[in-house]
Amino acid sequence: MTPLPDDLLRRVHERAPAHDRDGSFPHEDLAELRAAGYLAALVPTAMGGGGATIEQVAREQMRLSSAAPATALAVNMHLVWTAVARTLHDRGDASLDLVLRGAADGELFAFGVSEPGNDLVLFGSTVRAETADDGSVAYTGLKTPVSLGPVWTRLGTFGLDEADPAGPRIVWAFLDRATPGVEVVEDWDVLGQRATRSDSVRLDGAVAPAERVVRRLPPGPNADPLVFGVFVCFEVLLAAVYAGIAHRAVELAAEAARRRTSLRLGGAARSDDPLVRRRVASAALLDDGLDAQVLGLARDLDERVDHGPRWFAKASGLKVRVTETARAVVDEAVQVAGGSGYASTSELSRLYRDVLAGAFNPSSHDSALTTIATAVLGPPAG
Template sequence: MAANPATFTDRQILTDDLLATIRGRAADHDRENTFFADDLADLKAAGYLQAMVPEHLGGAGLTLRETAREQARLAGAAPATALAVNMHHVWVAVARYLHERGDDSLDWLLRETAHGEVFGFGYSEAGNDLVLLGSRTEARPDGDGGYTFHGRKIFTSNSPGWTRLGVMGLDDTTDPDDPRIVHAFVTRDGGGFEILDDWDTLGMRASQSCTTVLDGAHARADRVIRRLQPGPSLDPYVLGIFTSFEILLASVYTGIADRALQLAVETVGRRRSMKTGKAYSQDPDIRWRVASAALALDGIWPQLDQLAGEVDALVDRGAGWFRATAGLKVRATETARYVVDEAIRCSGGSTYFNRSELGRLYRDVLAGIFHPSDDESAHSTVAQSLLGPLE
């Protein structure tokens, strides 16, 4: 049973057999804290990493909305795999976003994706609540239009698998009176970085989102995409990152919630009460919990589809995109936590064991609170859109 089957017009790359294979590995990767190398190989072979690359550039040409639906299906099979692959899809979505709006500055990324390159997201920094608006990483000009990057990036998902890493850093030396946030891409074979073996977490373990220490990682001039002033920006590159990241992230956690609801329905149909002799699916309190979880989840899908569809349709919300997509991310991750919690409450004490899939989903879904935009940032964004900036 699926609470939210894709419409018949949605194109899909992930087959049911492939998803079943990936689901069958997820518990082992979680228990052993190992990278999903086997899943990544299968996803590459299926052409899934090229999902959003336009057909004329060698990809499958899926829309953002279709890819979000696919990501939800993948998350239902293996949340950590979906989360890590999500960071690659974000970059492809950003390149697609620019391409469709007449900006070819990331067309090379679409072509390289079509030829098998895997992109990682190296933006997060400890204590940096400015996110895209500032950076603690140094971007040092090389004199030829390129930069070397020096700093520490955290939560670098798919650390063992990326071949290209998107990074940002602050250049405050070229013109100290006019510092710039430099957005660029470095390559794995170019060196200048160290990936720490420090990913031992409560959940999302297979993602291997290790700390990346940049110490001279070099981006040549043609891989420097933007030099923007620190602070809020409506540059299409920033809008592309923000909208793509939030929408695709929301899809992953909504997929987790969908799977949790499915497991709860299956479980309460099997479990029987010694008191009544009936299946727990006949217990009014259990039925209320299942229905409450479903009602909450049903409210997320239309928002996800609507916003992703608007991006695909080139709708221009301007600064309104920040409020819309930050709100979607917070509602999706918080709803997912609620749905998984209700599924746990319905399904009994066996879910408290690590061997339980619901128990694993319970740990995985908690990661949603740490991704930008967090609850505080989203509320600040919405308050500013309604009340203006703080004086």
């Protein structure tokens, strides 16, 4: 794929402060990314897309996030669905080719997974799914948060069908935005990542036609390729976004160190202060390991490396390490910038608020440790 042009990223960066201040969606950013072919980057060339690998897109997501984290995180949710579809397609599973064809045709996919009170995430649901005789499925319940609120056209989601003759089933499908019973609730008013416009979606008997129903799975952990794709692609591309925040924080720390002067040093730049140099070096040391982790696991996904059941542990561990490291990097950068970094107009202030969101994106630290313990030690007795 062709990397995103530097001048496009510069314009995205210039618009980011206003979107953060107003809590407005970056329509201009999306239009430029669409025109650059970025929204179909992961679609195979034979299907009208860019033919990019997940590793290539992860690298570009870092660059986009360094320019505007909220824009990158919003677009990330669409890219996750195309990454899942591409992962399945490359392994001979065409069940999500409808996503690849849709992305090539200009559809924008939202990631309707999270639900209030559902700490089982992919393995349970508070949303009710009711299957009709023709195979269509009606969904009722709340999905929140759902990024791309003002602009998404299709919602990839799931709910629990308790009436299936074979036993309860988690039913995955894709809904059109214009479907009766789909309501976008404009309720996104948060501390950081404001421009993602991750508004809730209320479903009230919203029907997905049979041809858009892609899985019926028993509740609980399982190794279905769709679950694998959703879990791993989400964690890898999410980690790329937060790595981009860390990269930018190091740049801003270095700029602040060179810009600020010290009376204690006779008016010299703070970049000559051993304590400041240590902080900048500490931030850079932490940041320096992120690319290898993110891009390495993305490459494994592209190359179909067989990590077996360790895939889930590796993906959740990656997300936790990267988001927590990015937060530590931003902390160091804010210390270097001093009081100016605390101003509401400071880019570092925005990055500080944006990086905090990583703690709320799955997997959480605790759930990642549970997943990793199971992979290393096996399931607990009893």
